[in-house]
Amino acid sequence: MSETSPDVRWNRKHLLSLEELTAEEIRFVLDTADSLKEVSTRSIKKVPALRGRVMVNAFFEDSTRTRTSFSLAASRLSADVIDFSEKGSSVSKGETLIDTARNIEAMGVDILVIRHPAPGAAALLSRTIQCSVVNAGDGAHEHPTQGLLDLYTIRERFGKIEGLKVAIVGDIANSRVARSNLWGLTKLGAQVILVGPPTLVPRAFEKLGATVTHNFDEVIGQVDVVNMLRVQFERIKSSQFPSVREFTRLFGLTQERFQRCKSNVFVMHPGPMNRGIEISSGIADGPHSGILTQVTNGLAVRMAVLYLVTQAV
Amino acid sequence: MRNQYDQADVARMVEQLVAVIAHEFSPDRALNIVGIRTRGEILAQRIAAGLATRGFSRLGRGVLDITLYRDDLSEIGPRPLVRPTKLDFALDANPTVLIDDVLFTGRSVRAALDLLSDFGRPSVIRLAVLVDRNGRELPIQADYAGIRLSQVPQAHRVNVRLSEVDGSDEIVVEPLKAADGPKPGGQA
Numbered sequence: 275m276s277e278t279s280p281d282v283r284w285n286r287k288h289l290l291s292l293e294e295l296t297a298e299e300i301r302f303v304l305d306t307a308d309s310l311k312e313v314s315t316r317s318i319k320k321v322p323a324l325r326g327r328v329m330v331n332a333f334f335e336d337s338t339r340t341r342t343s344f345s346l347a348a349s350r351l352s353a354d355v356i357d358f359s360e361k362g363s364s365v366s367k368g369e370t371l372i373d374t375a376r377n378i379e380a381m382g383v384d385i386l387v388i389r390h391p392a393p394g395a396a397a398l399l400s401r402t403i404q405c406s407v408v409n410a411g412d413g414a415h416e417h418p419t420q421g422l423l424d425l426y427t428i429r430e431r432f433g434k435i436e437g438l439k440v441a442i443v444g445d446i447a448n449s450r451v452a453r454s455n456l457w458g459l460t461k462l463g464a465q466v467i468l469v470g471p472p473t474l475v476p477r478a479f480e481k482l483g484a485t486v487t488h489n490f491d492e493v494i495g496q497v498d499v500v501n502m503l504r505v506q507f508e509r510i511k512s513s514q515f516p517s518v519r520e521f522t523r524l525f526g527l528t529q530e531r532f533q534r535c536k537s538n539v540f541v542m543h544p545g546p547m548n549r550g551i552e553i554s555s556g557i558a559d560g561p562h563s564g565i566l567t568q569v570t571n572g573l574a575v576r577m578a579v580l581y582l583v584t585q586a587v
Numbered sequence: 588m589r590n591q592y593d594q595a596d597v598a599r600m601v602e603q604l605v606a607v608i609a610h611e612f613s614p615d616r617a618l619n620i621v622g623i624r625t626r627g628e629i630l631a632q633r634i635a636a637g638l639a640t641r642g643f644s645r646l647g648r649g650v651l652d653i654t655l656y657r658d659d660l661s662e663i664g665p666r667p668l669v670r671p672t673k674l675d676f677a678l679d680a681n682p683t684v685l686i687d688d689v690l691f692t693g694r695s696v697r698a699a700l701d702l703l704s705d706f707g708r709p710s711v712i713r714l715a716v717l718v719d720r721n722g723r724e725l726p727i728q729a730d731y732a733g734i735r736l737s738q739v740p741q742a743h744r745v746n747v748r749l750s751e752v753d754g755s756d757e758i759v760v761e762p763l764k765a766a767d768g769p770k771p772g773g774q775a
Binding site for chain 1: 652654655656668669670671672673701702705706707
């Protein structure tokens, strides 16, 4: 094979945030994911790219989708997978995060996938240990692979991202998904509208290039994509949050509100859903919903990320 | 040994490959023509077109991206983009002709064979290359070759250029440039 076009478009050993990526790097991940999606359609759903490599899932917060998705992605690339969880580990004996990570690394790990309640946890570890670090959610800071899979799903649906209007609705202030989406979408040329009550959608987000509104009905008819965030009861201080019923009435994607959306509107949700609170069940399961497609695409995107971070030179 | 072959030479070599493949397989039976990306894919298209004009009516056409199957990932420098593999036909029990531009170390072909076996079990796999050059690192040989070059210095590279991606057809044997990355292994 005499392919001699090693256009260096990816040379990162870690994936910590979408804030740090260029538009070109984001597209490179999405294009790689496009190619890797095919692997999951084969009768033997595996490629040998990461044979002999070890990925550790280190989750210091609960997760269903992300953790399973990373495990499966690593398996499809033939990497070995170790699951580490805080419960039942020496963390409960008082070991620090850095010591825990160093000890895991000392066993010969190539990729550390970390979810942690502290913003910057993944970045901290990337400066401390030698292996690749992938941020699977650090507090309310970022969730880059969720951002990438949302971008991938939108691009797949519309064939482009540039020029689209995307509403992200709900508890923006406490949402790492919102931040990663905001960085990624604005870098790729979409217009982002953040929607929610003033306590959960501070005007400060306008500095990052988004439009902020506290009136969902004002924008509902204009947007191509509605990304409904989960109401994070565990992160919300009660004084910031109206009553659940009031939230649903003002910011939930109800059937009534859905009627006023564009006819080809695309509805997304990062999961887990609070059915009947931020999104009505009929819409979540309906033809405009991309929610399960997001999960399917998440696998291909995480395969791309795991592959790329291990190939950086 | 010549160091350069032009468009007419390349056309002649492709026609020769078409003729020998047509001779070996029956035009009425299924035959899959699978190219290794990038230039093997283009050659596969040309060869399939040639076979079609010779009455081959049941041709399957596929393309392999072997990036994820290479054993020399760390040696070939920064990653090129992984592109899709497409095999939209029944691989099992039908013959497959695998096509690449240059056979050198044999590592690309080894990777392609691994990839094919993940998709199924062809009745037979044959290897056709435009240029069969010396420098094998694995026990892999070409069944059909447009030209065989056995005296290429190890530090030289055989560059196949095809009009679809390079503007014109030619084969050039030239000293390795630093920009080509560490060799051997990168070109196979």
